[in-house]
Amino acid sequence: MKPEILAPAGSLEKLKIAIDFGADAVYLGGGKLNLRAFSNNFTNEEIAEGVKYCHDRGRKVYAVVNVFARNYDLNGVEEYIKGLEELGIDAILAGDPAIIVAAKKAAPNLEIHLSTQANTVNWMAAKFWYDQGVKRIVLARELTFNEIKGFKENLPEDCELEAFVHGSMCIAYSGRCLISNYMLGRDANKGICSNACRYKYALVEETRPGEYYPVVEDEDGTYIMNSKDLCMIKHIPELVESGIHSLKIEGRMKSEFYVASAVKAYREAVDSYFENPEGYEFKEEWMHILNRVSHRQYHTGFFFGRNGEQNYDVSSYIRNYDIVGIVKSYDPETKVATILQKNRVFKDDCVEVLRARTPDFNVTLMDMFDVEKNVDTDVANRAQMIFTAKVDKPLKENDMLIKGKKVLSL
Incomplete structure (x- = not known):
């Protein structure tokens, strides 16, 4: 089956x-x-x-x-x-x-x-x-x-x-949690969980308010829940x-x-x-x-x-890529794609294309144009901004454009 x-x-x-x-x-x-x-x-x-x-x-x-x-x-x-x-x-x-x-x-x-x-x-x-x-x-x-x-x-x-x-x-157990409801009045069993289990916690002795004793699992603290x-x-x-x-x-x-x-x-x-x-x-x-x-x-x-x-390790997310846009249309004659912005992206950026049933491939966003303002632009930096870009490979409607996040070295 x-x-x-x-x-x-x-x-x-x-x-x-x-x-x-x-x-x-x-x-x-x-x-x-x-x-x-x-x-x-x-x-x-x-x-x-x-x-x-x-x-x-x-x-x-x-x-x-x-x-x-x-x-x-x-x-x-x-x-x-x-x-x-x-x-x-x-x-x-x-x-x-x-x-x-x-x-x-x-x-x-x-x-x-x-x-x-x-x-x-x-x-x-x-x-x-x-x-x-x-x-x-x-x-x-x-x-x-x-x-x-x-x-x-x-x-x-x-x-x-x-x-x-x-x-x-x-x-x-099977999501039946009362922590959020007890602490914040937001009942996980009613759909409004605050994810309180993922907070950082410390100990406070009742006669010493404001004195926080760290509970340490590693250098980042503790995340036992x-x-x-x-x-x-x-x-x-x-x-x-x-x-x-x-x-x-x-x-x-x-x-x-x-x-x-x-x-x-x-x-x-x-x-x-x-x-x-x-x-x-x-x-x-x-x-x-x-x-x-x-x-x-x-x-x-x-x-x-x-x-x-x-249950263990840090509570933070691993996030190596961002979605930067979704293709709304593509003109094969001009090789220009119309794109709905999802995260900031710059002219001449190389992005990956996520498409169903197709191996991922890269395209370069060239000649970017801000549709709303009717001007050329070097960056798509407004939420839900519609922009066009010339690309070096054919795209399809609903192709998802993603880009790796830069890791800054010290």
């Missing part, structure tokens, strides 16, 4: 990028009941456009309704879920039994996926949810491959399994052979560059495996693609049972 590549869609633009770069399905949040309150959650009009964009290309859209609902959250929940069904959503992701009950009542034909927030860590729990009408179980991140094997051996064949394979991890990022790109054979139906990429809050890169790497790796399973070889270029985006140090989570790798 060829697993689905499931990508995050934090906005309509990111949804289209994920699909263009090869995702089989995307997951998004609507106006309520999802755990990314600070994401650019979709309006009903955007959901409809996103669904059409996906369905026209034979892809699927899942809507996240995965909060732990309080009584007041249940007001209008049936109408909201029925509305998602009418917009053409292929499935909802939920972890709260109340929302699942409401979904079965309001939209009995709508497919239900069980959120990882339900922290399903054994096959009997998965079978319980399956018997309640859940089609797919999003496994708890804390499971090993050996444990996942037990799921496959004991569940009905049509009970699908989904697992996170790439992206940020959480210190708390800070999780590395998950990355399973080097283990595609194990993922496929485990029987996982859907390989999920975390990151609805992350950039277009991140979405394009993660989908491209996993799409190429999975396709390469299925082209020749016996002769499959990992390609370092896939790791290079993932190393360019902003990330914390990578590890393999709990899949191989090495739980101790979950």
Whole structure:
């Protein structure tokens, strides 16, 4: 079984990028009941456009309704879920039994996926949810491959399994954290986590306020609650052979560059495996693609049972590349590209082109022109600025232009 590549869609633009770069399905949040309150959650009009964009290309859209609902959250929940069904959503992701009950009542034909927030860590729990009408179980991140094997051996064949394979991890068990809520009144289980686990901490003795005693792990301080990022790109054979139906990429809050890169790497790796399973070889270029985006140090989570790798090292991101623009159009006669600026870029800069199903290549941005001001320019330095540039190789609409960050030596 060829697993689905499931990508995050934090906005309509990111949804289209994920699909263009090869995702089989995307997951998004609507106006309520999802755990990314600070994401650019979709309006009903955007959901409809996103669904059409996906369905026209034979892809699927899942809507996240995965909060732990309080009584007041249940007001209008049936109408909201029925509305998602009418917009053409292929499935909802939920972890709260109340929302699942409401979904079965309001939209009995709508497919239900069980959120990882339900922290399903054994096959009997998965079978319980399956018997309640859940089609797919999003496994708890804390499971090993050996444990996942037990799921496959004991569940009905049509009970699908989904697992996170790439992206940020959480210190708390299946993301059920109260630190942010306790410290700042921002409830992670309601979608407004402050990521307090990634702060720097020190000790203060109660009778000596203002005297901070450092807790030192290394020269940068201590980050005992800070999780590395998950990355399973080097283990595609194990993922496929485990029987996982859907390989999920975390990151609805992350950039277009991140979405394009993660989908491209996993799409190429999975396709390469299925082209020749016996002769499959990992390609370092896939790791290079993932190393360019902003990330914390990578590890393999709990899949191989090495739980101790979950939490340590600095909390800062590794960020070696920036996205500098997205190509909106290209004139093959004049060799001029119209580009939407994303980060500062200069005339005559050499940039890399990130394109789906195509090896990366370089182009030089020459003869830059500021469209809004109608003047030649040496730099594109305004957010969302539209500019043109002559390039030495053909480009395509939606090509992503990226550039390595300069490392200053002392």
